[in-house]
Every structure is written in C-alpha cells, then in structure tokens.
Amino acid sequence: MSLFWLVVIVLAIASVGYVAGRARALASVGGDMRDLHSLPSYYGANVAMKAAVPAFLILVVWLLVQPFVIHASISGMIPEDAVQEGSSLGLVMAEVRRTAEGLENAVASGQMNEDFASNARADVNDITARLKEAGQIVTSRITQPVMRAAQSYRVMVSAGDLYMTIVVLLAAIAGALWGIRETTHEFRARNTVERGIRVILFSAALIAVLTTLGIVLSLVFNTVEFFRLYPAMDFFFGLTWSPSFSGRGGSSELGILPLLWGTFYISFVALAVAVPVGLFAAVYLSEYAGSKFRAVAKPMLEILAGIPTIVYGLFALLTVGPMLLSVFGDDGLGIMKAGTAVMTAGLVMGIMLIPFVSSLSDDIINAVPQAMRDGSYGLGATKSETVKQVVLPAALPGIVGAILLAASRAIGETMIVVLGAGAAARLSLNPFEAMTTVTAKIVSQLTGDADFASPVALVAFALGMTLFVVTLGLNIVALYIVRKYREQYD
Amino acid sequence: MTDATQSPETGPAQTGAPVKSKSLYALDNLTRKRNAAEKRFKFYGLGAVLVGLFFLVVLATAIISEGIPAFTRTIVEVEFTLTQDQYDTAEKELFKTKAYEQFFIGALQKQLEESGMSVPVDAAAIERIVGKTGGTIREYFKANPGALGAPAEFELAASSRVDGYMNGRVTRVEMTDSRFLQASDLDIVDSLVEAGIIKTVFNWNFITGADSGVDNPGGAGIGASVVGSFFMMLVVLFLSLPIGVAASIYLEEFAPQNRFTDLIEVNISNLAAVPSIVFGILGLAVFIQFMHLPQSAPLVGGLVLTLMTLPTIIISTRASLKAVPPSIRDAALGVGASKMQSIFHHVLPLAMPGILTGTIIGLAQALGETAPLLLIGMVGFVARGYPDGVIAGFIDPNSAMPAQIYTWAARADYAFYEKAWGGIIVLLVFLLTMNILAVILRRRFERRW
Secondary structure, eight states, X not given: OHHHHHHHHHXXXXXXXXXXXXHHHHHHTTTOGGGSSSOHHHHHHHHHHHXXXXXXXXXXXHHHHHHHHHHHHHHTTSOGGGSOTTOOHHHHHHHHHHHHHHHHHHHHTTSSOHHHHHOTTSOXXXXXXXXXXXXXXXXXXXXXXXXXHHHXXXXXXXXXXXXXXXXXXXXXXXXXXXXXXXXXXXXXXXXXXXXXXXHHHHHHHHHHHHHHHHHHHHHHHHHHHHHHHSOHHHXXXXXXXXXXXXXXXXXXXXXXXXXXXXXXXXXXXXXXHHHHHHHHHHHIIXXXXXXXXXXXXXXXXXXXXXXXXXXXXXXXXXXXXXXXXXXXXXXXXXXXXXXXXXHHHHHHHHHHHHHHHHHHHHHHHHXXXXXXXXXXXXXXXXXXXXXXXXXXXXXXXXXXXXHHHHHHHHHHOOHHHHHHSOSOOOOOSOTTSOOOOHHHHXXXXXXXXXXXXXXXXXXXXXXXXXXXXHHHHHHHHHHHHHHHHHHHHO | OHHHHHHHHXXXXXXXXXXXXXXXXXXXXXXXXXXXXXXXXXXXXXXXXXXXXXXXXHHHHHXXXXXXXXXXXXXXXXXXXXXXXXXXXXXXXXXXXXXXXXXXXXXXXXXXXXXXXXXXXXXXXXHHHHOOOXXXXXXXXXXXXXXXTSEEEEEEEOOHHHHHHXXXXXXXXXXXXXXXXXXXXXXXXXXXXXXXXXXXXXXXXXXXXXXXXXXXXXXXXXXXXXXXXXXXXXXXXXXXXXXXXXXXXXXXXXXXXXXXXXXXXXXXXXXXXXXXXXXXXXXXIIIIIITOOOTTOHHHXXXXXXXXXXXXXXXXXXXXXXXXXXXXXXXXXHTTOOHHHHIIXXXXXXXXXXXXXXXXXXXXHHHTOOHHHHHTTOOGGGOOSOOSSHHHHHHSOOOOHHHHHHHHHHSSOHHHHHHHHHHHHHHHHHHHHHHHHHHHHHHHHOOOO
C-alpha cells in the first residue's frame, strides 16, 4: 500500500511541477507566448519529466537491489551449523522470510507490539507462542539464529523502505526544482522533452531484448546448477526417465532421450495430419476456390488456430481418446490400452496446426508471380499440372519454412500433450501407447511439491533449455528461408 | 493453326504410328487421363478444406453438447411443515438428524401421494438421491424457530449421480448398483420428476461460484477464476499496450539502420515463436525465485502474459503504423511540426483502430493461455473464493479460467469433466466477444488510403 502511495505522491509532485513550469515560462515573457522558444506546455512537461522519470528509475532499481543487499547481510548472520543436514541455506532463508512476515502481520493486526517484535533479547519460545496465537503460521520449531535473523530482517526491510521513500521523494522534488530553475524564455524545452521521449521509446523497445536475456539467464543458471548435481552425460544420453521425488533425487534417473522421442513422435504424427490437409487446403483456396467460398472457408479454418490449446487438450482427453479407444482398444483391434496415447495427442495437435500450415502456405503460393502460371497454361498444362510442376516447386522453400514453423509449434505445445499423451516416458514404436514429452515433464516437475534445489525440480530447467534451443534453431532456420524466399519474387 | 489441323491426317502416314484420334471432339486417352487427374486434384483440395471444417464442427458439437449440462443443476423441491411437537421430539432423540430425516421422508411421501403416485421410499434411497437432509433441516429450524408450524419450502441439491441421470450422462442400461445410486432409485427419481418435485434449474452457482473441493463437483463454479483472469488482463492491458506502442513507434519511426536495431527486430520475431511454457519458466525464475513476488498472484500471471503478448502487439502495431501513408507525415512536417509532433498528433491517432484491434487479439490469446500459469502456481484449486478488494485482486492467490479448466480436467471424477466443458463455453464466450469487438472496430474505423 505504501508503495502505491509513494507512486501517487511522485505523480502529484510531477503534476504540480507541470503547472509551475508552465506558469514560470509564461511569466518570464510577461504572458506573451510568441516570445517563448517552445509552446508553454513543453516547459511544463519538461519539469514533470525531470520530476517523475529519475524518481521512478530509482524506485525500480531500489526494489530490485534491496532484497539482495538484505539477503547477503542476513545470510552472514546464520552460522554454518544452523543449516541442518538435508537442508540448505536457501531453505533457512525462506524460513527467515516467513517468520519475518509473520512478525510483521502480528504487529499489523495489533497482536504484538513493535518493541516486543524487534526485541533481540526476547525468548524465542515466547515469540513463537505469541505468533501462533496471532494466527501466523510458523514452523513448529524456530531456532534461535532463525528468529534473530528474522528480527533483523524485519528491521532492515522497514528501514530500507523508509530510506527508499525518502530518496525517491527527494529525487522527485530535486528534479522538479531543477526543471523549474532552467525554465527561461530561451530554454529549448521542446527539444529536451522530445529527446526524453525518444529515450523512453527506446527503452520500451529494449524490453524485448531484456525478455530474451531473462529467458536465457534463468535457463542457463538453473541448468548449470542442475548439471552440478546430476551428470550432463547421463541427462543427454540416458535411456530411462524415472524421477524419484522421495529422496534427495539420488536414485532418480533423468535421461532426456525418452522424452525427446515422445516429443518428436507426437510432432511427427501431428505434422503427418496437418501438412497434407493444410497444403491441399491452401492450394484449393488460392488456386481453385471462388471468392465467395474463400471468404467463408478461410476465416472458418482460421478459427481453429484461435481456439485456446486447453480446449484441444480437453477434446483429446475426453472426445478423441475414447473414440480411438473404441476402434483400436480391446473392443476393436486390441492394440490400444488407454485413451491417452501418441495418436490421440498427435491427431488433435494436427487439427490445431492445419490453419497454421494452410495460412502460411496460402500467403506463399499467392506470392508466386502470375506470369509463371500464365506461362505454364500457355504451354498447354492443366491447372493441376501447373500447381504441381510450377507453383509448388517455386513456392517450395517458403512451404518448407512454414512446415518448420509448424514443427516448432508442435514441439513447444504443452496442454494437448499434458492432457492427451499420458505420463509414462517410454521408448516405443507403437503410436497407440502413452508417451510423454519434454513440455509435459516441465509442467509435472515444476508443479509438484519438490523443492527448487533438488535435481528433480531443476531438471525442468535443463528440459526447458533443450526445448528453447531446439525451437529457436527451427525458428531461425524457418524465418531465414521464408525471408530469403520473399526477396526472390519482390 | 494449320500444323494442328494437318497433323492428324498427315502424321500417321509419315511416321506409321497408330492413329491417336480421329476428331478433336473425341478425347484421346492421355487427355482423358489428364482431365481425370485434374478433377481428382481439385477434389483432394476441396476434401482437405472440408476435413478442416469437419474438425471444427466436431469440436463445436463436442463443446456444446458436453458443456451445456454444466449450466443446469437438479434440485429436489419439497414443501414441508414441521410442528413444534415434532421439533421437540426430534431434539430429544439421540440421533437428532435421523429424526428430521424421517419427517422429511414422511412429507415427501405425502406429497407423492397427493399427485396420485405411491412408490415405496426408504431412508437409504433418499440419502442416495439428495444426500443427508436431516442436518440441513435441523439447522434451518434452529436458525428460524418462527418458521415452525408454517409450511416451508426446501430446495435441496440432488446428488451428482441423479444430476447425471437427468442430463443423460448416466443411463439406465449402464447403471450398476453401487452405494451411490441403485437401479431402483431411478424409479423413485422418475416418479419424483413426474410429480414435479425434482426439477432442473439454471445453475447460477457455476457462473458465480468458486472452485470446490475434489469431493464436491456439484458446488464447483468458475466465477472466482473469471475474476482472476480479469485482473490478469488488466495488468496485461496496462503494461503491454503502452510498452508495445512505444517500442513500435521507436522501431518504425526513429530507429537508425544499425546492428542494434537488427538485434531488437530479430529478438521480437523470435520471441513471438518461443513456446509459451518457456515464458512460464521465465516467470518462475525471475518473478518468483529472484524477485520474490507472491506465488499464484494474478499480478505475476499478468507480467508473464505481458511479456508473451508484447511481440504480437508490436508486430500488429508496426503494421498499422506502416499503413499510414507518408503524405500525412510530410504534410505535418511541412507546416512546421517536429517529427515527434507529427507522429503523436497525426500518425498515431490514424493508426489507433489498427493498434486496438491488434491489442484485443493479443489479449484474447493471453486469456486462453494455460501452460505458463501452471508453472507460477495459478492452478485451479487456489481459486477458493473471491478476493476482497482491488489490491487483493492483484496479489492474492487466484486462478485463471484456462487453469481452472485444466484442474477440473485433471481430476478423476467424471462429474468434473462436465464442469471443464462448461468452463470452456464460458471461456469461448469471452474470446468470441473480444474477437467480435476487434472485427467491429476494424470494420468501423478501417481506412483505405
């Protein structure tokens, strides 16, 4: 809440600065706007910008840095022997944070007074009892160092917040005063404001780069952490996937190959459905269909791409799975044991990808110059011969690019395989058996109760890294091919 | 022309090859084959389009037919008078609720007889049909002692099996006697329906309620997660629209042609194709592990989805900025506007309809996204109630519609599957509304230059 008010106060200072800056500019020329370098509102905007932007920048940086400073100084307070066997500093720190939050809430609700909560000589058991009384959930036994650390954590957080408020407000006021001071009729306010806006626009564009950086860093750090606990060779070349959540992950076998096999098998089935259907649909829509049919059928097909994947997941689990089971299951051919299988997920994913393949190919087929078709007709070729021997070969690189993009979508698809493909990791050729994929395992490893420091949870980051690298590679190749192809006929 | 007309006559004589065709009107074999191939090819194409449309129809049918029952619920409506004496005797009993149950059954039988039917009902059957009634009745009369002696109407929710029988999910043929429902109970249900005691009504609770526990599929509602989705979309809208527009203006209007600009552009087009689950990993690692933002909070979900929607919004915004003709810019510059003024006063307002359309479509995509939300803890069962207040709406644990649907689908009880389908209908209604809004915006404000 205080953060909210801080933001409001800074904005208020900025708007007061706007009014003051505008008034001062007008006053400096005796109310005659023509003698000003810029419009009066630019002088106001200059003051407002100088008040708000540095203040918010400080606020954001402070909020990001403060936890690290506090973490570093608090973790120094915890002696080595306080970290018990089977635990880690991270877990102890989490407990410290929880305890500090409990203290804070207890003070806020009036169950405990300020002095008592921060009293370093108070008995640990006493505080614990009082915390429990206040309804703050605290682990049954809080050790002496943890309680002391929690107390100083709390003190440091509130001190840090206080300093932050002061510094941010000072920055806002100083910025506003600076802006007002430099306001004279000669000051080039418009140029200054426009330069400022340009910097803001640029930093917005930078967010895309920061996102990629964030993805790469979060994947790399956790993957390195994982490989410290689990040998990389076993991960990349292991043939079994059997995580054991019970122990410290010592007995888990975390080989990625069965998952990759499942991923590629399901994607292959999906593409085997989507590519022929999508490609024929694209050819028909761009070469044969009348404009009325096209106007109806194309958006209808594209609806399939706009449906959320959870809907397809449910469709696979509850409609397609049982349907396939009734044909291939024990009542029919007897080769399918359960509704969740490679075939179920692949088929449904294929349906999802049809519009993806067809729209992209449609664009590419339309980009083939009409002169090439006319030349082929002139030689006496029929329409289908023209399509097969002239249009498609000319469009081939672009279509390959489209298929690669579809493949990258299939590999990264999550909800359909989580619901439709089953959970068992196995290397098998039978498409009617349940298999699992990289994405499905990322979800199951990270939504369990395992703590983040154990290999069974960290493996998800290594899986994510693999997924990211594979899809990124496919995308780069595909985009390169598509772009190269577009240039060819421009 | 002359060659063509001559060749059938002179050709065979000269080469001695077999006669191909006597007349131009008679098709030779090759032409026939080629025409057949042409027809086949066209047919394949049409077939492919129809297969796609067929899948769409199957999907729509499945959603509607399976989802509609989630919007109805079955209730048992009994009129019931409890006298003071009955109340006193029941309160003296050892098993108090049992006594109330007996009164209830008596009243039910009386009501059945009034409609001219007599079906033997026993306490166990009633318990299978409406669950334990005694407790509810006792609570009601304990709370309102004034209601004693006057007729009171009770609406009790029927058990999920009876609900299933009413929607046709459980059929008489497939019925096997279990401790939940027996074949003989269905006779009772049938006559109760005929007497107008069992009714199907619209299930408001499904739309307004929160997620129930694993053992209570009847009480599960999607309302709380709709609120979670709403707060998430607020975050996405207020972050991704300004940032996306600012980034697009920079890239489209100001960016110099250099390597760094290229890097940004390549980044954006690649981010658009990164699997959504990777954004979930990013959210988990950066927002929760690193910044210690609260887990399962719509704020964090919104941040993750913002990063995911940004590329979509940037791409569509740049397209609509590009569509504004250079003459507008030139005219503004010509009358003395600065570049910044020409963009903010002229280009941006003209591009706004296109930008809004793109934003709505981006939001619709974000609304249906599930996988990243599961990683940051926005799973269905945390949506146990409505947040109190706006700030709590952003930071209290909640779920979102698609994650709630996933949670229901992952539960083993088939009664939840019906809820999942119903949830999909609610989700699709939102998506459809957003898309229609986008189409209307485009139709109404689109300009052809």
